[in-house]
Amino acid sequence: MLYHLLYPLHGTFSVFNVFRYITFRTIYASLTAFLICFLLGPWVIGRLRRMQVGQYIRDDGPESHLKKAGTPTMGGILIIFAVIAATLLWTDLTNAYVWIALMVLGTNGAIGFADDYLMQVKKQSKGLSVRQKFALQAGVALTTGVLIVSCEGFSTQVTVPFFKDISPDLGWGYILFTALVIVGAANAVNLTDGLDGLAIGPMIIASATYMFFAYVAGHVRFADYLQINYVAGAGEIAVFCGALAGAGLGFLWFNAYPAQVFMGDVGSLSLGGALGTVAVITKQELLLVLVGGLFVVETLSVIFQVGFFKMTNGRRIFRMAPLHHHFELKGWPEPKVIVRFWIISIALALLSLSTLKLR
Numbered sequence: 001m002l003y004h005l006l007y008p009l010h011g012t013f014s015v016f017n018v019f020r021y022i023t024f025r026t027i028y029a030s031l032t033a034f035l036i037c038f039l040l041g042p043w044v045i046g047r048l049r050r051m052q053v054g055q056y057i058r059d060d061g062p063e064s065h066l067k068k069a070g071t072p073t074m075g076g077i078l079i080i081f082a083v084i085a086a087t088l089l090w091t092d093l094t095n096a097y098v099w100i101a102l103m104v105l106g107t108n109g110a111i112g113f114a115d116d117y118l119m120q121v122k123k124q125s126k127g128l129s130v131r132q133k134f135a136l137q138a139g140v141a142l143t144t145g146v147l148i149v150s151c152e153g154f155s156t157q158v159t160v161p162f163f164k165d166i167s168p169d170l171g172w173g174y175i176l177f178t179a180l181v182i183v184g185a186a187n188a189v190n191l192t193d194g195l196d197g198l199a200i201g202p203m204i205i206a207s208a209t210y211m212f213f214a215y216v217a218g219h220v221r222f223a224d225y226l227q228i229n230y231v232a233g234a235g236e237i238a239v240f241c242g243a244l245a246g247a248g249l250g251f252l253w254f255n256a257y258p259a260q261v262f263m264g265d266v267g268s269l270s271l272g273g274a275l276g277t278v279a280v281i282t283k284q285e286l287l288l289v290l291v292g293g294l295f296v297v298e299t300l301s302v303i304f305q306v307g308f309f310k311m312t313n314g315r316r317i318f319r320m321a322p323l324h325h326h327f328e329l330k331g332w333p334e335p336k337v338i339v340r341f342w343i344i345s346i347a348l349a350l351l352s353l354s355t356l357k358l359r
């Protein structure tokens, strides 16, 4: 919005020229989203508390979690609001990719909201059924795939990290592939969201990483120099990623151990879905496995644990899945698990950025 309002004035006031630059708008989108979360946080947490949106804690989890009972959840509403507001303020609103990313954030958020609302406010113990949740998510993700593939000039070739000469063209199959990336990312972030700051930390790191990829993918000369797929218009997604990272930081202020609020499914499904969408738009789809490596490892720990559990009639690989519970039960204090998982995320982000050169 500010871009449309203020940039045209650059002829009269040259200072408004800066609104043309994606870098400038990305920085201010991050700061705007951060401030919205930071300033509105106490009010939102107070409201959630009054509405008694207090987390129910399962009694079969680590014992240390019982003291978290009553912590307000659904803080993801604040994150979504901050990202949408900052994105609308700072991006070029004629850019289709920006609207697609916002659409996924909003609709996946609505699915998570419905689930949280049924469980927390209506006090139904189960929320949406797994099948309902999956069908809704698949619907959103497939629609997103169709929209992305319909964007002018968008290639249906998949980028394979480290191998610049291999890029299979999936044709219409790319829609299915997109859906897989988005649904996978949303559920992986959801599974990871089980310790204070454990999901939002790597989410901030992944958003910041994709901010770089979006910027270079949308820049003809950088894309050419780095020999990556050029995606006309993807640069505006850097502004969106900036908003994601900024809102995440603002939320972390309150979600840091010991958390005053959890994000809820409304947060985890929307953020994960948005991350998957960004990976597709920037044409670094498979790289998400590395950028979001922590989410992948957490998900694999669940898949292996459940598979092994079923095959062996109740034996386990980990003390408890997802993986963060395993380390908790081994006696690592919660903040140690959280910070160590962040450290791993940062290392993975650096490794991912190196693929720009190692190809």
Ligand code: 57M
Pocket (backbone or CB within 6 Å): 055, 056, 057, 058, 060, 061, 062, 065, 068, 073, 074, 190, 191, 192, 193, 194, 195, 196, 197, 198, 255, 259, 261, 262, 263, 264, 265, 268, 302, 305, 306, 309, 316, 318, 319, 320, 321, 322, 325
């Ligand atoms: C999300 N949700 C947290 C909060 C958050 C298949 C199975 C492995 C699925 C998995 C599962 O249900 N995962 C979904 C995990 C919950 O957090 C809420 O959920 C939202 C995210 N969707 O925003 O609203 C609890 O996590 C803790 N928490 C924090 N800080 C935060 O910032 O401490 C969350 C955010 C909160 C709070 O305690 O209540 C969750 O863990 O429930 N299931 C599991 O994760 C369960 N694992 C399990 O059953 N493992 C089995 C195998 C055979 C599948 C095993 O290993 O033996 C565990 N989760 C719990 N208890 N709570 C184990 C039992």
